[in-house]
Amino acid sequence: MENNIIPYGRQNITDEDIKAVVETLTSDFLTQGPKVAEFEKAFANYIGSKYAVAVNNATAGLHISVLALGLKPGERAITTPITFAASANCIRYAGGEVWFADIDPDTYLLSLEKTQELIESKPKGFFKGIIPVDFAGLPVNLEDFRKLARKHDLWIIEDACHAPGGYFFDSMEKKQMCGNGTYSDVGVFSFHPVKHIACGEGGMVTTNSESIYKKLLLLRTHGITKENMSENHGGWYYEMKELGFNFRLTDIQSALGITQLAKNEKGVIRRNEIAENYKKAFKDKIKYQSLPEDSYNAHHLFVIEVDDKKGLYDYLRKHNIFSQIHYIPVHKLPYYIEIGYGTADLSNSEQYYSKCISLPMYPTLSDKEQQLVIQKVLEFYHG
Numbered sequence: 001m002e003n004n005i006i007p008y009g010r011q012n013i014t015d016e017d018i019k020a021v022v023e024t025l026t027s028d029f030l031t032q033g034p035k036v037a038e039f040e041k042a043f044a045n046y047i048g049s050k051y052a053v054a055v056n057n058a059t060a061g062l063h064i065s066v067l068a069l070g071l072k073p074g075e076r077a078i079t080t081p082i083t084f085a086a087s088a089n090c091i092r093y094a095g096g097e098v099w100f101a102d103i104d105p106d107t108y109l110l111s112l113e114k115t116q117e118l119i120e121s122k123p124k125g126f127f128k129g130i131i132p133v134d135f136a137g138l139p140v141n142l143e144d145f146r147k148l149a150r151k152h153d154l155w156i157i158e159d160a161c162h163a164p165g166g167y168f169f170d171s172m173e174k175k176q177m178c179g180n181g182t183y184s185d186v187g188v189f190s191f192h193p194v195k196h197i198a199c200g201e202g203g204m205v206t207t208n209s210e211s212i213y214k215k216l217l218l219l220r221t222h223g224i225t226k227e228n229m230s231e232n233h234g235g236w237y238y239e240m241k242e243l244g245f246n247f248r249l250t251d252i253q254s255a256l257g258i259t260q261l262a263k264n265e266k267g268v269i270r271r272n273e274i275a276e277n278y279k280k281a282f283k284d285k286i287k288y289q290s291l292p293e294d295s296y297n298a299h300h301l302f303v304i305e306v307d308d309k310k311g312l313y314d315y316l317r318k319h320n321i322f323s324q325i326h327y328i329p330v331h332k333l334p335y336y337i338e339i340g341y342g343t344a345d346l347s348n349s350e351q352y353y354s355k356c357i358s359l360p361m362y363p364t365l366s367d368k369e370q371q372l373v374i375q376k377v378l379e380f381y382h383g
């Protein structure tokens, strides 16, 4: 083979990251120590939210978000089919019903119009919430979704797992960072190594609401609180008020998260350089995710649409380039087919899935490697 394997995404761990982890390993706390709070504070500061709650992964973060917002068994929430399964599964964990609305065929984001149509086709109170996803790193315009949600009394969980560092400008020309909570109730981020910030496993839930913040803290740690300690209680006293979980992040992971977070802004700039190179090479030849005016894509992914994506996928693989598909529509996964979603009319999503392929996108992808990727893609189509 002429080149090393080029994956579609990879982490960037430096000596500084290693040093931070090793220092934590020899400190007093491996978990529930000072690094967790330090990471939460730094993250909230970066995103611009009031509160941040570190969790063991984003799936757990989505799970406790849905619970904190009060979804009850049998209640319904809406999400996009073009996402990782966890965006929908969190509704199921709470015993809720998942309803899918279709995507916009150019941005690949949950369509505001389709969501509105779905909501307005049902009686008032039918739905409780919406979970839009900043797919590939492209921010959902949450100002628009908030207007719709307000009208129908719905909560919004922004699945921002792809988008730390992404932003859009709202109608007041104010910059809105993904997950900052201006137009959503909570934002959720993932620190899986394939995402921007690598903790091994990890996640963060952001919010501006003190009451949601308190519920998230409770649910993260078994539903246990020491809040109601009085002078008559011994030092050991605590109360378990809800059936919570152990969804904590460790200090070891948090130490890594802190040094990783500090690199994110640069990483997103590099991701955008890479995106520009792809766009220049593919312009008028290959369709790629469109970028609405006033948006800055954090570019977890770079997605193109092609005929014969399996052919391209195999061809690239033969040349040690490991592209990926994001995503098999969630309503087409066997679990969701079995509970009755296989026949939902989500034609934009299915059309998209028939053509989508994600090309290598990560800050340490070299120009030379990227040129090889571009060359192989164009070669496959134009000989």
Ligand SMILES: *Cc1c(COP(=O)(O)O)cnc(C)c1O
Pocket: 057, 058, 059, 060, 083, 084, 086, 087, 133, 159, 161, 162, 189, 190, 191, 192, 202, 203
């Ligand atoms: C990765 C991802 C998740 C889940 O993240 P984990 O930290 O692996 O649990 C949820 N939603 C989206 C959109 C993701 O990409």
